[in-house]
Amino acid sequence: MAERKKGFVVAAVVVIALALVPLVVAREYVFSILCMIFLYVTLSQSWNILGGYTGQINVGQAAFFGIGALAARLLWVAGVPFYLSILAGGLSSVILAIIIGLPALKLRGHYFAIGTLAVASIAQITVGNILPGISFLPAQHMATYSLIPRYYVFLIIMVTALAAVYITVNSRIGLGMEATRDDEEAAQMVGVNTFKYKMIAFLISSFFAGLAGGGFAYFNASYYWYLPFTLMWCFEPILIVFIGGVGSFIGPIIGSVCYVLLKELFALTLGEANLLIFGIVFILTILFFPKGIIGLPAKLRQLFRRRGNVVGR
Amino acid sequence: MDLLKVENLSKSFGALWAVNNVSFTVGEGEIVGLIGPNGSGKSTVFQLITGLLRANRGTISYDGKDITGFKPYQISRSGIARTFQIVRPFPEMTTLKNVMVGRAFGSSSARSMKETEDEARRLLDLTGLTDKVSATAGHLGLIYRKKLELARALATKPKLLLLDEVMAGLNPTEMMETVEFLKTVRNSGVTMIVVEHVIKALFSMTDRVVVLNAGEKIAEGIPQEISRNEEVIKVYLGDYEHA
Structure with missing residues (x-):
């Protein structure tokens, strides 16, 4: 309990400090890096509640991110107030999740992973064909473009997503989700309607992925319409969650910070080769540190203890 | 009053009838043993009662309600709990x-x-x-x-608890502790069906025993009767009598 209280205090301090950053820092570069970190925290934590806590591997997160971006951008450019557009983006993503989840989550095993990957591929191709061009911001939006409101939008989305996930996974719903992940039949045997908890996780996950997409649509002055649907957005959240620590609350946060900073560093020094590096890091993480950065201290302790024993003998 | 009533229950896997026309009842507060050689259908009966498998024929009523075809989580919510033969925490x-x-x-x-x-x-x-x-x-x-x-x-908080070989792998002391523990559970008002190969432990706590062989019920009675039943001795208990 005391631990939890300490955690809340730390979280509150961090959020307040982040809210004050624009008053102190003026460099645009810092803002855009922080915006990217907030975006990836949202996206990876939304993947984590479904994949890490409920055991349903969504390989098509891009579809949910993309549809949120698409709906928000279309409405916003058409003149709808931004906050309504972004909510509509989140809701479109939820509707997509309902359409996919109703059949796919009834089944056990790999059907869900395959289904979501198929949906993401179809979405990317469809959007690329229907809207092959670039989405430019209308002149009146360009004239008033500033990073500061974007910064706050990403911050608010992230804090809301983190709060929602935290509350959910620490409630009765969270117990149902984790039981579903560990053993569906055994979970049903103690009264858990596993389909319901998979669905709840999927809806929360898709809503925040859609909001993150809306943030993307608000942030970028111009981009190809299909860009938020590209498979990169499928793999990045998975990569981040596994590097940070799958099924833990802090894991995706740490993973996102590391990912964005390293990506920035590699992109400057290595260009496109940075993808290769992350691919290798991902494989090594899965093989040797299945609990990610979060599990690292325990893993090292274990390694040293083993070595200590050998020396002792 | 009967808490559980199984009537003409049958389940086939392909051409094999794993459970064939089995009927029995469990009264409120009873501990009923379910015994038989390996493959006689005991675990299948559990899978059918808990809804993990669907019966081809027959009905299962619990607490006066027909629960045949209910989903596992609904069955759990109505007050039936179980353990698995191969543990699954x-x-x-x-x-x-x-x-x-x-x-x-x-x-x-x-x-x-x-x-x-x-x-x-x-x-x-x-x-x-x-x-x-x-x-x-x-x-x-x-x-x-x-x-x-x-x-x-x-x-x-079950009213009916299905235990699938909880004694397997325990040493005699742990077995005695388990038997005592289960008796206190029964005294708190929980009815039980117990699948067990450790006959001595089972007979020391059950009110009644149902014997299955090759998917069919071949005997039912109090432990003393069952241990003298010739057919049961022939197909299953043989070794136990001499042990």
């Missing part, structure tokens, strides 16, 4: 959380997370898992996992 979760799941769902869920946790801790004390509260369930030894599964089943 939630491996990535702590011992405490495992039991909290049972307490948060099951037939009557606790009102708050605080109450869920408190009652889960009490059950862990009761089953001798106090010092394993924060251990990851998948890392526990077999005996502890068995105890944990029992605690999780009890956490759902």
